[in-house]
Amino acid sequence: MDGDPAVEPELDSFSLTFPLPYRVAFIIVLAVWAWGVNLHYLYIIGIDVPSLIRYPGRSSPHHPTHHLSTYRLATVLSSIYAFALLVFWVFTHRDPELVLRWDWLPVVYLAVLLGILVFSPFFKSLSHSGRTRLRATLKRISVGGLAETKDGRFGDILLADVLTSYARIIADLYVSLCMFFRSEGGGATARPDRGCGGTVIVPLVMAIPSLIRLRQCLIEYGRVRRGRMNETTGWGGQHLANALKYATAFPVIIFSALLRNSTGGQPPPPHYYQAWIGACVINSFYSFYWDVAKDWDLTLFDSKARNSPDLKAFGLRRRLHIGPPSLYYLVIALDLLLRCTWSLKLSPHLGRIADWEGSIFVISLLEVIRRWIWIFFRVETEWIRNTNVTGLDIDDILLPDYHNHNIQGPKYADDDDDD
Numbered sequence: 001m002d003g004d005p006a007v008e009p010e011l012d013s014f015s016l017t018f019p020l021p022y023r024v025a026f027i028i029v030l031a032v033w034a035w036g037v038n039l040h041y042l043y044i045i046g047i048d049v050p051s052l053i054r055y056p057g058r059s060s061p062h063h064p065t066h067h068l069s070t071y072r073l074a075t076v077l078s079s080i081y082a083f084a085l086l087v088f089w090v091f092t093h094r095d096p097e098l099v100l101r102w103d104w105l106p107v108v109y110l111a112v113l114l115g116i117l118v119f120s121p122f123f124k125s126l127s128h129s130g131r132t133r134l135r136a137t138l139k140r141i142s143v144g145g146l147a148e149t150k151d152g153r154f155g156d157i158l159l160a161d162v163l164t165s166y167a168r169i170i171a172d173l174y175v176s177l178c179m180f181f182r183s184e185g186g187g188a189t190a191r192p193d194r195g196c197g198g199t200v201i202v203p204l205v206m207a208i209p210s211l212i213r214l215r216q217c218l219i220e221y222g223r224v225r226r227g228r229m230n231e232t233t234g235w236g237g238q239h240l241a242n243a244l245k246y247a248t249a250f251p252v253i254i255f256s257a258l259l260r261n262s263t264g265g266q267p268p269p270p271h272y273y274q275a276w277i278g279a280c281v282i283n284s285f286y287s288f289y290w291d292v293a294k295d296w297d298l299t300l301f302d303s304k305a306r307n308s309p310d311l312k313a314f315g316l317r318r319r320l321h322i323g324p325p326s327l328y329y330l331v332i333a334l335d336l337l338l339r340c341t342w343s344l345k346l347s348p349h350l351g352r353i354a355d356w357e358g359s360i361f362v363i364s365l366l367e368v369i370r371r372w373i374w375i376f377f378r379v380e381t382e383w384i385r386n387t388n389v390t391g392l393d394i395d396d397i398l399l400p401d402y403h404n405h406n407i408q409g410p411k412y413a414d415d416d417d418d419d
Contacts, residue, residue, distance in 0.1 A: 012191045014358040016094045019189035021106035021176040022085055023361050025113055027169050027368055029077045031162075032117075034372040036070035042376065043067055045321050047383045053155030055133060066130070073127040077113060084109040103187035107180050110173070134159075144215025154382055158375070160216060163209035164246070165371035168364045171205045192357065195261065203257040210249040217243035242294070245286050251279035252342075277346070284339045291335055296377045297384070300332065321380050331373055338370040 018026075042049050043065065050056070050066055064072070088105050092098040116126070118135050140147065141160045147153045163170070171194070178196035180188035194202050217239045224236035255276035259268050292298050299305040300315035310318050313325035320328065341363050344354040353359055 011096050011099065011186065011189075012357050014356070014361070015189065015191060016096065016099055017089075018361075019088075019099065019103070019106055020172055020179075020192045020357075021103075021110050021188050022081075022088070024169055024173050024176060025081055025106070025110055027166075027365060028113060028117075029074065029081050030365075031166075031368065032070065032074040032077060034368070036067050036074055038372065038375050038379070039065075039067035039070055042379055047321060047380060049379055052379065052382055052386065053158065054150065054152040055155070056129075069127045069130060073116075073130070076126060077116065080112065081109065099189050100186045103180060103189040107176065107188050110176065141212055141216070144212045144219070146216045146219045157213075157216065158378070160209065160213050161378075162371055162375070164213060164249070165367050167206045167209045168360075168367070170209070171202050172364075174205050175202065199257065199261045203253045207250060207253050210246045214243045214246040217246065238294070242290065245290050248279070248283040248286055252276070252283050255279055280342045284342070288336050288339045291339075291374065292332055295374070295381065297381045298328070298332070317384075319384050321383070322376055328377075331377065334373065335370060338366055341366060 039049055055066075084105065088102060091105075092102055117131060118138070137152070137156060137159055141156050141163075145156070147156050172192070175192055175194055175196050176188045178201075179186075179190060179193055182196065196202070221236040221239035221243070224239065255272055258272050259276055289301060293301045298316055299308070299311065305311075306315040312318065312320045313328075316325055316328050322328070344359075344363075354363070
């Protein structure tokens with residue numbers, strides 16, 4: 001951030017054109033489009049996402065598909081976004097004084113965006129039941145809650161995992177609002193102050209998604225311990241290992257905050273930097289291993305299973321629905337690469353660039369793209385687990401035939417009208 005050429009002390013050059021609130025809104029709108037693409041492609045290859053998350057099926061083939069309803073919502077959100085951004089550009093002309101004066105406009109758009117997504121009583125013709133389900137799920141998982149399998153457990157896990165990739169976006173949303181409401185400073189469109197509200201608040205906000213998933217893992221562990229343990233369920237150790245994975249995010253957040261908030265104008269102690277590198281390495285490679293071996297059920301790290309003749313290709317699995325084996329290898333490599341974007345800061349030259357506002361935005365965007373790709377393979381894995389007659393994992397339940405439009409699930413007010 002400090003290396004980004006400043007137009008004046010309150011403003012960096014990137015924020016002249018693309019202030020922080022608009023960057024946050026851009027990625028939120030992009031997420032709606034990405035979810036639509038997830039639903040659409042998985043629908044094409046015969047994977048019924050709504051049934052996996054226990055979302056009601058269409059009662060009539062004449063009703064729009066779930067992905068079409070999502071595209072409609074994304075189109076409306078994008079249209080309002082484009083209008084708000086164009087109006088901002090017309091009235092500010094990249095003039096620093098005007099950019100700071102018009103900071104209320106992107107904040108108003110953020111309020112409208114969140115209102116449409118979360119407060120479903122409005123715009124009832126616009127994917128009303130889908131937004132109602134989103135609000136109910138967010139309310140449940142916001143305190144680390146987890147539904148039972150029959151009530152949409154997988155949907156809770158999926159959304160909570162997505163939130164971990166949006167931790168920086170959630171923190172930037174807080175920063176935008178904090179800068180707008182505080183009495184001093186340039187407002188929401190000024191140079192982002194990630195110490196707004198104190199040095200502890202932003203790291204705490206970033207830690208919330210990982211805390212949510214950690215608690216969900218502990219809930220699953222408790223359910224295993226209270227149930228009838230056998231060879232299939234195990235003793236719940238995998239849930240503890242998963243909880244540990246999310247716990248490895250906390251040292252990264254803590255040491256990042258210590259490095260950023262070093263006082264007295266002096267560089268932070270070297271051991272802070274070394275500890276931060278160690279924390280990043282552990283978190284990145286632990287998470288990468290879990291993506292491949294646990295979330296996607298690939299055998300790459302299993303020395304015995306990866307050479308099995310039953311597999312489609314070395315290190316993969318018996319059933320591949322998303323694409324050819326080469327695509328899986330490409331995604332594995334890409335997942336590792338994007339898990340390690342922090343390593344840019346290890347370069348003396350790239351490290352300074354990585355702290356520019358434009359670079360922070362690109363890195364956040366890359367993490368969102370990584371999660372979008374991850375969803376395809378995570379949902380595919382869940383589908384395979386649920387449609388395998390043998391070797392069912394804990395909590396897995398066989399689903400109805402994909403073409404059955406009467407799958408039961410939580411019912412919402414206007415499910416017969418729209419998504």
